[in-house]
Amino acid sequence: MSELFSIPAQKFLEERNCTIINSERVESVIVVDERIVKIITNKSSYENFDAVVFAIPPYALDKISFLDLDDRITSHRFQLSLDEFKxxxxxxxxxxxxxxxxxxxxxxxxxxxxxxxxxxxxxxxxxxxxxxxxxxxxxxxxxxxxxxxxxxxxxxxxxxxxxxxxxxxxxxxxxVPDCASNELRKSILSPFPNMFFAGDWTDTELPATIEGAVLSGKIAAQKSCSFLNC
Ligand SMILES: Cc1cc2nc3c(=O)[nH]c(=O)nc-3n(C[C@H](O)[C@H](O)[C@H](O)COP(=O)(O)OP(=O)(O)OC[C@H]3O[C@@H](n4cnc5c(N)ncnc54)[C@H](O)[C@@H]3O)c2cc1C
Known part of the structure; x- marks a missing residue:
């Protein structure tokens, strides 16, 4: 699997001056004026970016805290129903x-x-x-x-x-790609304009497969390019 997907993807990104950081868990993000401005991980923090694509499973996304500058939780402002996946x-x-x-x-x-x-x-x-x-x-x-x-x-x-x-x-x-998941996947929309979701669970109309994950990445890339006018 690594030889087929991960290593070629890593090579593709590194040839385009992208940096890949492994083994670092996103724990919280700071939201200011309806935009994500900072990512905080278990090892570091990142700012000065234009857009963020969260390519993590729903149960992992559900654990991330959305905070304001005073470290107050802002997630009450949106409800993503991420815990409804089976x-x-x-x-x-x-x-x-x-x-x-x-x-x-x-x-x-x-x-x-x-x-x-x-x-x-x-x-x-x-x-x-x-x-x-x-x-x-x-x-x-x-x-x-x-x-x-x-x-x-x-x-x-x-x-x-x-x-x-x-x-x-x-x-x-x-x-589980049941009837309820069809509606759930459609209902999960990013609450912030510079935040995008990717992953097999997003609304690709495909079940949980590598093909679905790849398609979701293409959709997230198109959406973020359109946001960035690139
Ligand atoms: C055992 C098994 C066998 C499978 N067999 C097949 C198969 O034969 N064919 C097929 O098409 N599909 C198969 N699948 C399904 C396929 O693997 C998934 O559909 C696909 O990997 C989903 O890709 P993804 O990018 O959405 O998520 P993932 O591959 O789950 O990637 C999400 C990544 O996010 C990382 N992450 C999670 N939380 C955080 C955080 N807070 N901060 C930073 N990173 C985080 C995780 O470590 C992980 O690397 C199988 C799955 C499993 C588990």
Whole structure:
């Protein structure tokens, strides 16, 4: 994924004199005269900018404080309903093997609790979507269930061949694209002219996908360019 998206995007931006800062969390913003004038993170603060695009999930945006110059919360002036999104989970199991017996790059499993098996060469990963019930199960119990399932579908798989494993439970992996979310996505409009939203959850008419996230970025770029007359 990094090779396909992140590294080319980073290269594209850096070639155009953009600075990328990683591992820094936006915590609050200062609003003056209906414009965002300062971004405060857990490590630093930024001002002297024309526009801001918030490309973070709704539950993260909901945690950001909108303050005035006296540090008073101004968010009562708008209601974004960000807490109304519902989410679906994805569970990934990564398994490292002494010897990898799998021949294909990926497998789709039918009538199994495992939906996909991806073969990364040095290790395999198993993916389960809509995994809310499995996310409640202890990892030690889960891994044994997955071994049993693999042994049924792939007699070439031997549990004794496992070197290491790791389970990642993403409880808010994707928002649920139900009828209510259609209206919700349309209703979330930026309260300030120099503030824009991007992300798969914005009103792209696509479900929670990389394609939706990319489209949302294009829409945010068009809106901010139009605001900046560029
Ligand atoms: C396990 C899993 C598997 C998936 N598989 C697929 C798939 O096969 N195909 C597909 O199309 N889609 C898939 N998706 C969905 C896809 O990953 C998302 O739709 C897409 O990543 C959304 O992009 P985004 O830019 O909107 O948000 P994100 O990718 O979530 O990016 C938001 C970023 O904001 C950062 N952030 C959050 N809060 C703050 C803050 N306060 N300050 C600064 N930064 C912050 C986060 O760290 C994150 O880097 C999958 C998702 C998961 C979780």
């Amino acid at each position: 989410y679906s989970s994805i569970l990934n199991v990564h398994i490292w093997l002494k010897e990898n017996p799998f021949k294909e790059k990926f497998y789709g499993l039918i009538e199994s609790e495992i939906h996909w098996l991806f073969n990364h060469g040095k290790h395999i990963s198993l993916t389960v979507s809509s995994a809310d019930a499995l996310c409640e199960v202890e990892n030690d119990e889960l891994i044994e269930d997955f071994y049993s399932e693999l042994e049924i579908f792939f007699p070439i798989f031997l549990k004794e061949n496992v070197v290491e494993w790791k389970i990642i439970k993403e409880k808010r992996a994707t928002f």
